[in-house]
Amino acid sequence: MVSTYHRFVDIEGLRVFYREAGDPEAPTVVLLHGYPTSSFMFRHLIPELADEFHVVAPDHIGFGLSDAPSADEFGYTFDALAAHTAKFLDALGVDTFAIYVQDYGAPIGWRLALADPDRVWAVVSQNGNAYEEGFVEGFWSDVWAYAAEPSAETEAALRPALGEEAIRWQYTHGVPDPAVVSPDTWRHDAALVARPGNDRAQLALFRDYVTNVRLYPALHEYLRDSRVPVLAVWGANDEIFGPAGAEAFRRHAHDPEIHLLDGGHFLLESALDEVAPVMRRFLARHS
Template sequence: MPLVHHRTATVDGHEVFYREAGPADAPTIVLLHGYPTSSSMFRHLIPLLAGDHHVIAPDHLGFGHSAAPPAAEFDYTFDALADVTDGLLELLGVDRYALYVQDYGAPIGWRLALAHPERITAIVTQNGNGYEDGFVESFWTDVWAYGDAPGPETEPAVRAALGLDAIRWQYLHGVPDQGTVDPDTWHHDHALVSREGNDAVQLALFRDYRTNRPLYPRLHEFLRTSGVPVLAVWGRNDEIFGPDGARASARDARDVEVHLLDGGHFLLESHLDVVAGHLRRFLERVPR
């Protein structure tokens, strides 16, 4: 089993934690996590990829073991998080890589791809949205309302997403056998978002999520013109980003695989081996 190293690097004055494994001279894949978790969501996947890939999985600022400066001192936007990730990869000398994106990792990854299209060798999206088709409106209505008019009338609905019950729901909804999901996952994530001041961090990102939607036409143009291969492996029962978000990628990507599995938002917790199998076969045919 390949060793996984747990490291930190200083990017623009902030300590960024990342997991790294695999040969440094092998093709690189960058794993970008979502809300409310961290690179820990990839803890079981990394060793399965590291035999023949250089794997990097950072914690975004405000998440996991990375620095979490107060919201008053750092501009928590998806632009800013993408800049930090870009800075980390520059520091590590990584200039060609595949992307694996989930949830918040998707808009961060899209920004990297649009800023440096020549660096992207492949895209794997696992419940990471890049299409209007993917939004499940029953979940997103409150987020859009808060982003449009932040205040005491709209904040309580999104603040509830920071609670233990809501985080548990993110892990368990849509999973046929919920006993396959380790409860440490939601307790770990809840503990981190419950740190003093982290609520302001998360609320800032909820407000900023609406800035991702205007990027979608540019993303679709990138997929149409670049020829970058795309693997969409998706929990089809996800009530945050529905399966239409995966299907939509076939409209634009020239080389695309879509696999809809009987799972939810955090598919790696219940379908690790299936996802890893699709991913390894996909990466085998990606030009190095």
């Protein structure tokens, strides 16, 4: 068993927590988490990859064990999170890497790839959207309304998404047997989201999500022109980013590998034994 190391590094005055495993001389895989979690979501995947790859999984600013400055001290946008992640990778000396993106990790990963296409040698998307087809309409209507007109009313409609019940739903909805998902997951995330002032940071990112959609045409051009290998391994029962988002990669990616598995938004919690071997084969073929 390869050890996973739990480390901190200072990036422009902010302390970033990250998990790291494997030989630094091996091909690097960067795991980018989504809302409302952290690198904790990769705690079981990292050992599955680290015997063959150098694996790095940071907590984004405002999430997990990384610093969470107030929304007055840090501009919470996806541009800012991606720029900070790029500086984090530079600090670690990571020049080229594959990305595994999920939820918020996707728009952060897309920005890294668009900023320097030669750095990214493969893309694994696990319920990480790149197409408008992937948005499940009922879930996103309040997000779009808040982005279009931030107000007390539109904010109030989104605030329940910050609570433990909504976070538990993200973990258990669409899972064939929810009893396989540990309550540690949603309670861990809910406690960190509930830190004083973190609500304003998360609301800022909700409001900024629309900028990710505007990025899609450039992303599609990148997928087509770069011919970067793409694996979409997707929880088919996710009612946040639906399976149409996985199938849509066929429109621009070169011969993408697509797997729709019986699971939900946080697929690793219920289908790690299916995801890990698919990833290992894909990464080994393209590294």
